[in-house]
Amino acid sequence: MVMRPVPWQTGEICGPDSAKSLTKAAQLKRDLGKMKKPLLIVGSEAVNMEHGKGDMIDYAIALSEAGKIPVVATGGAIKSFIEKGFEGAKSMGAMELAFYLQDETWKGPHEKGPHDMVLVYGIPYYMQWTMLSGIMNFGTHLRRITLGRYYQPHADWSIPNMKEKQWHALLDEILEFVGGGK
Amino acid sequence: MKKKAHFKADEARTGLGVFKGLEVRIGQVIDDEWDEPMGPTPMPGPTGLRSWDHKLLSKYHPSYMPYCQVCCLCTFGKCDLSGDKRGACGIDMKGQQARIVLAAANIGNAAHLAHARHLVEHLIEEHGPRTELIQGPGTEIHAPVSRLVTGMRPKTLEDASIILDYCESQLAHTLSATHTGQEGSWLDFESKVLHVGMIDQVSMEIADLVQISTMDFPQADPEAPLVDSGIGMMDTSKAIILAIGHNIVPAASITDYITEKKLGAKVEVGGMCCTAWDMTRRDPNAKVIGPISWQLRYIRSGKADVIVVDEQCIRTDVVTEAQKVKAPVISTCDKAVMGLPDRSDDSIDSIVEELVSGKIPGAYIPDHHKVGAVATKVALAVMPKRRKMKFFPTKKQIQKMAQECKKCSECIRSCPNNQPVMEAVLAAQTGNFEPLRDVYRNCIGCARCESACPNDYDLHSWMVVAAEEDCRNETFKVRTGRGAIQDTEIRSVGQPIVFGEIPGVIAHVGCANYPSGGADIYEMAEEFAKRRYIILTSGCAAVSAGHVRDENGQSIYERRGGEFDAGCVVNVGSCVSNPHIAGAAIKIAAIFAKRNLRGNYAEIADYIHNRVGAVGISWGAMSQKAASIASGFWRLGVPVIVGPHGSKYRRMLLGKAEEERAWTVYDARTGERVVTAPGPEHLFYAAETVDEANVMTAKLCIRPNDTGKGRSIKLSHYIDIHEKAYGFFPEDVWKYIRRETDIPITLKDKIHAQMKENKWKERTIPDPTLLKEMVMGGGK
Numbered sequence: 001m002v003m004r005p006v007p008w009q010t011g012e013i014c015g016p017d018s019a020k021s022l023t024k025a026a027q028l029k030r031d032l033g034k035m036k037k038p039l040l041i042v043g044s045e046a047v048n049m050e051h052g053k054g055d056m057i058d059y060a061i062a063l064s065e066a067g068k069i070p071v072v073a074t075g076g077a078i079k080s081f082i083e084k085g086f087e088g089a090k091s092m093g094a095m096e097l098a099f100y101l102q103d104e105t106w107k108g109p110h111e112k113g114p115h116d117m118v119l120v121y122g123i124p125y126y127m128q129w130t131m132l133s134g135i136m137n138f139g140t141h142l143r144r145i146t147l148g149r150y151y152q153p154h155a156d157w158s159i160p161n162m163k164e165k166q167w168h169a170l171l172d173e174i175l176e177f178v179g180g181g182k
Numbered sequence: 183m184k185k186k187a188h189f190k191a192d193e194a195r196t197g198l199g200v201f202k203g204l205e206v207r208i209g210q211v212i213d214d215e216w217d218e219p220m221g222p223t224p225m226p227g228p229t230g231l232r233s234w235d236h237k238l239l240s241k242y243h244p245s246y247m248p249y250c251q252v253c254c255l256c257t258f259g260k261c262d263l264s265g266d267k268r269g270a271c272g273i274d275m276k277g278q279q280a281r282i283v284l285a286a287a288n289i290g291n292a293a294h295l296a297h298a299r300h301l302v303e304h305l306i307e308e309h310g311p312r313t314e315l316i317q318g319p320g321t322e323i324h325a326p327v328s329r330l331v332t333g334m335r336p337k338t339l340e341d342a343s344i345i346l347d348y349c350e351s352q353l354a355h356t357l358s359a360t361h362t363g364q365e366g367s368w369l370d371f372e373s374k375v376l377h378v379g380m381i382d383q384v385s386m387e388i389a390d391l392v393q394i395s396t397m398d399f400p401q402a403d404p405e406a407p408l409v410d411s412g413i414g415m416m417d418t419s420k421a422i423i424l425a426i427g428h429n430i431v432p433a434a435s436i437t438d439y440i441t442e443k444k445l446g447a448k449v450e451v452g453g454m455c456c457t458a459w460d461m462t463r464r465d466p467n468a469k470v471i472g473p474i475s476w477q478l479r480y481i482r483s484g485k486a487d488v489i490v491v492d493e494q495c496i497r498t499d500v501v502t503e504a505q506k507v508k509a510p511v512i513s514t515c516d517k518a519v520m521g522l523p524d525r526s527d528d529s530i531d532s533i534v535e536e537l538v539s540g541k542i543p544g545a546y547i548p549d550h551h552k553v554g555a556v557a558t559k560v561a562l563a564v565m566p567k568r569r570k571m572k573f574f575p576t577k578k579q580i581q582k583m584a585q586e587c588k589k590c591s592e593c594i595r596s597c598p599n600n601q602p603v604m605e606a607v608l609a610a611q612t613g614n615f616e617p618l619r620d621v622y623r624n625c626i627g628c629a630r631c632e633s634a635c636p637n638d639y640d641l642h643s644w645m646v647v648a649a650e651e652d653c654r655n656e657t658f659k660v661r662t663g664r665g666a667i668q669d670t671e672i673r674s675v676g677q678p679i680v681f682g683e684i685p686g687v688i689a690h691v692g693c694a695n696y697p698s699g700g701a702d703i704y705e706m707a708e709e710f711a712k713r714r715y716i717i718l719t720s721g722c723a724a725v726s727a728g729h730v731r732d733e734n735g736q737s738i739y740e741r742r743g744g745e746f747d748a749g750c751v752v753n754v755g756s757c758v759s760n761p762h763i764a765g766a767a768i769k770i771a772a773i774f775a776k777r778n779l780r781g782n783y784a785e786i787a788d789y790i791h792n793r794v795g796a797v798g799i800s801w802g803a804m805s806q807k808a809a810s811i812a813s814g815f816w817r818l819g820v821p822v823i824v825g826p827h828g829s830k831y832r833r834m835l836l837g838k839a840e841e842e843r844a845w846t847v848y849d850a851r852t853g854e855r856v857v858t859a860p861g862p863e864h865l866f867y868a869a870e871t872v873d874e875a876n877v878m879t880a881k882l883c884i885r886p887n888d889t890g891k892g893r894s895i896k897l898s899h900y901i902d903i904h905e906k907a908y909g910f911f912p913e914d915v916w917k918y919i920r921r922e923t924d925i926p927i928t929l930k931d932k933i934h935a936q937m938k939e940n941k942w943k944e945r946t947i948p949d950p951t952l953l954k955e956m957v958m959g960g961g962k
Binding site: 008009010011013014015016017043044074075076078079082083091093094095096098099100102123124125126127130131133134137138140 | 243245246247248249250251252262264265275276592595596598600634697826827829830832834836838867868869870871873874877878907908909910
């Protein structure tokens with residue numbers, strides 16, 4: 001199991017800039033303190049990813065509520081949020097998001113922007129890779145943090161291919177860091 | 183029609199004798215029997231339709247997602263283009279990305295165009311340049327794409343050659359634009375992408391037209407035969423010849439030889455990728471084994487006694503793989519010689535002897551007259567010995583080998599679909615092969631897992647062993663390619679399509695790079711067919727659509743008709759048959775709206791974009807050819823959806839629903855600028871899931887011209903699919919309501935509430951056009 005900050009899919013290498021390795025919640029202190037308008041992007045794979053006693057949709061709800069972070073679900077993940085009774089999520093396509101986020105005046109699907117940070121997970125790895133590349137190159141006003149298990153080089157901070165247990169622990173740590181999970 | 187022509191032949195056999203080194207230049211070819219007036223843009227150059235392209239590109243913005251931040255195309259570089267940096271040549275990141283898109287579209291077009299050129303040259307040699315081109319009964323508007331783009335209606339192979347001359351000159355121009363120090367604007371790179379896409383449609387139309395005309399293919403036949411398909415359909419008691427690729431000529435040589443020698447009881451021919459379709463179009467006794475991604479699993483099975491490759495989409499390690507199962511390879515095309523010795527000048531018997539004895543792993547035989555005899559004789563000779571050989575390990579052997587797995591995860595990391603290969607191998611250690619079988623079902627057959635494995639496990643073969651039963655059960659009936667759509671069919675559905683009462687025309691095309699198995703194609707096609715959309719298929723997508731049986735054991739092709747009508751599933755054929763889909767849209771403009779086609783591209787594209795609710799879906803798009811095919815549809819204003827892997831084309835073409843100006847059209851009756859709903863909202867879109875693709879498909883069928891009834895039907899489907907997939911009522915329905923009549927009656931209350939909330943105002947339903955000159959009186 002690779003535990004280094006290298007692209008999880010071996011061919012998906014990138015250019016001169018690549019993400020810093022996120023292994024402790026405290027590393028996000030500066031960004032979370034500075035950035036006032038984050039957006040949490042949750043992809044279709046989150047529906048089938050377990051976390052604790054629930055899944056990664058439950059985690060998104062907890063993170064959103066703790067950090068007052070609006071959620072946008074991609075690829076139909078919205079259905080799961082609705083089934084769980086969470087009303088704070090909106091639905092958009094990952095490709096639409098990659099495009100709209102390049103516009104620094106865009107207020108986001110909840111009209112709470114313009115956003116200055118995105119937290120992302122749950123989109124198929126390669127699609128998240130391309131989406132983040134669009135944002136990195138043309139949406140330079142945004143900080144990009146990925147919370148999936150695998151390293152995404154086009155983020156500013158990315159979890160560096162973690163073992164599952166370790167990853168879940170870090171997610172809980174991040175949740176606690178933004179004031180949730182108690 | 184006036185056009186300079188140049189015809190050259192190394193050797194031409196005519197009634198007067200044999201001419202060597204013949205070269206004929208004709209100043210003008212005049213089609214004086216055609217009274218349709220010439221439109222404004224016959225044979226446009228790279229900037230001839232630039233103004234139309236810019237209209238589309240101001241509505242649909244390129245959204246780039248670079249693969250890397252450097253340019254490494256010349257020795258000025260590598261140049262770092264990150265941030266707002268420019269390369270040594272002056273190019274910026276957006277320009278570079280657009281340049282890469284153009285390079286891909288050029289490569290794709292080159293493949294189709296070279297294929298078309300080979301067919302035309304071969305057929306002129308076989309049948310003569312004056313051989314008539316026939317699309318089939320009921321196709322008075324013959325070769326609609328060619329006449330729209332070039333102003334010519336190709337009546338003979340000679341005409342086809344002239345049209346290809348034009349295409350080749352255009353490809354040279356658009357390819358040259360990608361050279362360092364040529365084009366610099368992303369907008370003009372993108373315009374050239376659309377141009378080469380249009381040229382690609384012409385090239386493909388010519389390729390299919392000439393083979394339909396001369397090779398006994400179904401001609402615009404809605405009842406084209408149902409043929410056998412699937413690995414389980416191949417009769418292993420016979421010698422088996424596997425043909426892979428796209429070019430019918432060598433494959434036809436094989437089926438013709440078998441027919442002529444009456445060897446059908448002893449030899450079986452199966453194809454993969456588009457050669458499979460074209461073989462069965464010519465000879466319904468041939469079989470469609472599977473799409474492009476089935477190559478490795480079938481070669482590895484060892485069931486193919488001889489492998490014949492022609493061009494495009496062939497595994498480039500085919501010789502290495504074939505050697506593992508002691509199957510000789512015959513390469514037939516100068517584009518894919520595969521390192522094999524050239525045996526074109528040798529006698530058939532001496533080539534057969536060398537291949538059967540194993541002295542050479544294969545042979546390059548560009549002389550198609552020899553291919554049929556060589557392949558058949560070799561297959562018959564090697565078959566008895568080969569049937570005694572075993573090429574796959576047993577489950578017991580796999581279980582033992584799996585014990586040594588290093589648990590490094592490299593197999594997963596290298597899998598395009600992140601399949602749990604390692605977990606499946608670990609399960610195999612205990613004799614549980616079900617997880618490996620599950621991986622097989624979602625596998626695209628690339629074998630990157632094997633390349634990455636430090637133990638050199640033949641992981642793909644292990645999957646096939648685990649899924650042995652699935653392979654045996656791959657027995658389907660699929661309808662082979664019918665070719666063009668008849669004018670009479672267009673006549674009966676043109677009006678309901680343009681008015682929106684047939685809610686859409688959906689084409690499933692392209693490759694087999696599926697995110698989770700080919701059954702997704704069937705699911706999508708069935709979902710919309712049962713809603714009475716017209717479904718078209720071609721290429722590998724057409725194979726996958728047919729590889730699911732319903733509860734009665736029938737494929738979608740057995741259950742649904744092959745006519746161009748609501749609820750039918752129409753397989754047009756191979757990759758080069760795609761222009762029949764574009765052609766159907768073009769013919770709607772000619773037949774239903776009586777618009778002239780000849781050299782009249784922008785007007786017809788404007789008509790299609792605003793009126794014909796067509797959407798292309800290439801769920802497994804992989805190749806540069808898929809990129810050029812999509813580009814041809816974009817220039818006609820037809821949106822294309824790709825699967826999640828399609829995001830790796832690195833550029834979407836997206837609209838902004840809230841940008842009112844982008845959705846403004848001229849009302850052709852009054853010349854007024856009228857705001858319309860954002861439809862179609864996007865021109866190129868990668869969907870993450872089937873659910874998202876279905877919602878987007880229903881939405882992208884909406885057009886400004888829909889009648890009230892048509893809009894109401896389209897919205898009903900959009901809302902229903904959205905609610906099922908996403909679990910809530912879509913929030914943008916009000917944007918698509920122009921008048922009360924647009925509202926689906928059963929959903930009135932919900933929609934009224936949404937309209938009130940958004941301060942909806944009634945709008946006129948225009949006679950929509952993006953072209954000022956289409957306004958009555960010429961827009962002056």
